[in-house]
Amino acid sequence: xxxxxxxxxxxxxxxxxxxxxxxxxxxxxxxxxxxxxxxxxxxxxxxxxxxxxxxxxxxxxxxxxxxxxxxxxxxxxxxxxxxxxxxxxxxxxxxxxxxxxxxxxxxxxxxxxxxxxxxxxxxxxxxxxxxxxxxxxxxxxxxxxxxxxxxxxxxxxxxxxxxxxxxxxxxxxxxxxxxxxxxxxxxxxxxxxxxxxxxxxxxxxxxxxxxxxxxxxxxxxxxxxxxxxxxxxxxxxxxxxxxxxxxxxxxxxxxxxxxxxxxxxxxxxxxxxxxxxxxxxxxxxxxxxxxxxxxxxxxxxxxxxxxxxxxxxxxxxxxxxxxxxxxxxxxxxxxxxxxxxxxxxxxxxxxxxxxxxxxxxxxxxxxxxxxxxxxxxxxxxxxxxxxxxxxxxxxxxxxxxxxxxxxxxxxxxxxxxxxxxxxxxxxxxxxxxxxxxxxxxxxxxxxxxxxxxxxxxxxxxxxxxxxxxxxxxxxxxxxxxxxxxxxx
Amino acid sequence: xxxxxxxxxxxxxxxxxxxxxxxxxxxxxxxxxxxxxxxxxxxxxxxxxxxxxxxxxxxxxxxxxxxxxxxxxxxxxxxxxxxxxxxxxxxxxxxxxxxxxxxxxxxxxxxxxxxxxxxxxxxxxxx
Numbered sequence: 001x002x003x004x005x006x007x008x009x010x011x012x013x014x015x016x017x018x019x020x021x022x023x024x025x026x027x028x029x030x031x032x033x034x035x036x037x038x039x040x041x042x043x044x045x046x047x048x049x050x051x052x053x054x055x056x057x058x059x060x061x062x063x064x065x066x067x068x069x070x071x072x073x074x075x076x077x078x079x080x081x082x083x084x085x086x087x088x089x090x091x092x093x094x095x096x097x098x099x100x101x102x103x104x105x106x107x108x109x110x111x112x113x114x115x116x117x118x119x120x121x122x123x124x125x126x127x128x129x130x131x132x133x134x135x136x137x138x139x140x141x142x143x144x145x146x147x148x149x150x151x152x153x154x155x156x157x158x159x160x161x162x163x164x165x166x167x168x169x170x171x172x173x174x175x176x177x178x179x180x181x182x183x184x185x186x187x188x189x190x191x192x193x194x195x196x197x198x199x200x201x202x203x204x205x206x207x208x209x210x211x212x213x214x215x216x217x218x219x220x221x222x223x224x225x226x227x228x229x230x231x232x233x234x235x236x237x238x239x240x241x242x243x244x245x246x247x248x249x250x251x252x253x254x255x256x257x258x259x260x261x262x263x264x265x266x267x268x269x270x271x272x273x274x275x276x277x278x279x280x281x282x283x284x285x286x287x288x289x290x291x292x293x294x295x296x297x298x299x300x301x302x303x304x305x306x307x308x309x310x311x312x313x314x315x316x317x318x319x320x321x322x323x324x325x326x327x328x329x330x331x332x333x334x335x336x337x338x339x340x341x342x343x344x345x346x347x348x349x350x351x352x353x354x355x356x357x358x359x360x361x362x363x364x365x366x367x368x369x370x371x372x373x374x375x376x377x378x379x380x381x382x383x384x385x386x387x388x389x390x391x392x393x394x395x396x397x398x399x400x401x402x403x404x405x406x407x408x409x410x411x412x413x414x415x416x417x418x419x420x421x422x423x424x425x426x427x428x429x430x431x432x433x434x435x436x437x438x439x440x441x442x443x444x445x446x447x448x449x450x451x452x453x454x455x456x457x458x459x460x461x462x463x464x465x466x467x468x469x470x471x472x473x474x475x476x477x478x479x480x481x482x483x484x485x486x487x488x
Numbered sequence: 489x490x491x492x493x494x495x496x497x498x499x500x501x502x503x504x505x506x507x508x509x510x511x512x513x514x515x516x517x518x519x520x521x522x523x524x525x526x527x528x529x530x531x532x533x534x535x536x537x538x539x540x541x542x543x544x545x546x547x548x549x550x551x552x553x554x555x556x557x558x559x560x561x562x563x564x565x566x567x568x569x570x571x572x573x574x575x576x577x578x579x580x581x582x583x584x585x586x587x588x589x590x591x592x593x594x595x596x597x598x599x600x601x602x603x604x605x606x607x608x609x610x611x612x613x614x615x
Contacts, residue, residue, distance in 0.1 A: 049570070050537070050541070052553075052567075052568045052570070053514060053537065053568075053569075053570045054533075054537065055567065056513075056515070056556065056567050056568060056569045056570070057514055057515045057533055057537070059567060060515045061515065061533075082532060082533055082534070083532075083533050083534045084532070084534035088534070089534050089537075089538070092534065092535070092538035093537075093538050093541060095538070095542075096538040096539070096541040096542035096545065097541060097542075097545055
């Protein structure tokens with residue numbers, strides 16, 4: 001290489017470094033570990049241990065690679081690359097922590113041989129606007145509440161007891177606090193557990209997640225694997241805090257789903273339906289697999305299922321897939337409009353966990369008519385293995401969903417957190433308060449955006465139906481595009 | 489490269505053997521394997537760490553955490569490193585795997601004839 005070229009390369013590297021300076025602020029290792037953590041289906045204690053171990057590995061590895069002459073950015077990228085796809089690694093950890101009975105279950109599922117089903121490691125079906133034919137839900141048990149939409153002010157704690165921090169949040173919201181400490185004990189969480197957080201505020205979900213991350217916990221027994229994280233409900237002027245499992249148990253409902261037509265078609269047997277459901281929808285929760293949250297029986301051509309609503313949605317989706325004709329000849333389809341034909345599309349995600357994206361889309365469907373899943377032929381499934389969404393709907397709705405996904409899955413700007421701007425978005429169709437809730441979920445779903453978090457605020461003017469956002473310019477831009485997409 | 493499903497038992501044997509020599513943390517296992525095989529055998533971290541987790545869950549190895557002290561440049565402060573050692577159950581499993589490995593190797597030798605230097609070299613390289 002000539003001196004001139006070296007000089008040019010050196011200058012380019014200098015410029016590259018100068019440009020790269022702001023990149024160092026968000027920790028790419030931390031961001032990658034955030035993604036992996038969100039995909040791990042293990043107990044909270046195990047999740048933290050895996051994260052700590054891989055964090056240590058990555059930092060050792062980056063240092064060794066840098067000793068070979070690479071810069072930190074490249075070394076970090078290479079070290080993360082050696083770990084491979086986060087979803088695949090999470091799946092490996094899932095297999096590594098399976099009990100023998102769950103391994104047997106997985107073997108049995110493998111022998112089922114249902115085409116395409118093997119791709120789906122978890123299933124999320126979006127709500128129908130109306131109850132579809134063949135489904136009736138027994139109106140028992142408490143439903144989920146609107147609590148996630150409530151915004152909590154700034155919370156700061158430096159080793160304060162959890163009980164105090166929760167009391168402050170309740171006081172901040174002007175509600176009464178009820179904590180089920182017994183349900184939290186298996187998570188290593190006690191009233192005196194020390195909390196270290198400094199959050200500018202946000203939804204209850206965001207604040208509780210921050211508390212969970214900044215909590216000093218006691219020993220977490222293996223039996224805590226299925227207890228879930230700290231969760232909450234806010235209704236009737238009461239903030240209830242308990243483990244996710246405790247809420248699951250209290251919110252179970254009894255539902256029946258008619259599968260007589262599916263069984264009569266001879267495509268699947270009762271045993272195969274049971275195996276599909278208990279193998280793919282949160283397997284560890286089913287009584288057949290040793291869980292105690294969900295149970296089902298098939299009697300007289302109907303599935304009787306007792307489970308939390310989200311699991312019942314998953315059962316309904318499975319049944320819907322079995323009911324849908326495998327292949328429809330074009331001449332048999334008589335769509336009302338050309339766009340009404342149902343098709344499928346796989347949308348791969350790069351920066352956001354598919355499960356969290358599905359949650360955002362579920363919420364978006366409650367805000368925007370064009371994003372609402374309105375019949376059981378339509379669904380969104382999560383393929384956690386490849387971190388992708390399988391969307392089955394009309395072409396127009398798939399386009400609308402993909403637009404949201406692309407905005408949210410963008411790598412996200414890396415910005416100076418000190419620079420903020422405000423923008424007011426006038427909404428024509430959607431309600432500003434509902435849009436704010438979806439945006440809160442959306443920002444939380446994107447690890448890069450979460451990491452760039454600034455003391456952003458969403459102010460709603462209900463009379464004008466406007467949303468005023470204060471955040472970094474890149475975040476404001478993304479929020480405005482999301483709001484626009486939700487408002488169409 | 490190790491890591492394919494058919495070599496799962498081999499991986500387990502290699503990792504248990506390294507940990508039976510002395511306690512190691514994951515990255516040290518990976519590096520030691522690379523050094524001993526002169527870079528020919530590489531256990532990728534995406535395979536190694538889930539394997540360590542599996543062995544630990546099965547009670548074959550036991551992990552303990554160490555707080556990493558800051559180095560001269562102040563790096564490492566606050567990090568935690570997990571060291572593994574083989575348990576009595578793990579040693580028993582290792583001996584079983586080793587016996588099975590030797591028996592299989594003896595069987596192959598008996599079938600294909602005595603090992604020659606050239607064949608041995610090629611066999612090692614392809615592993």
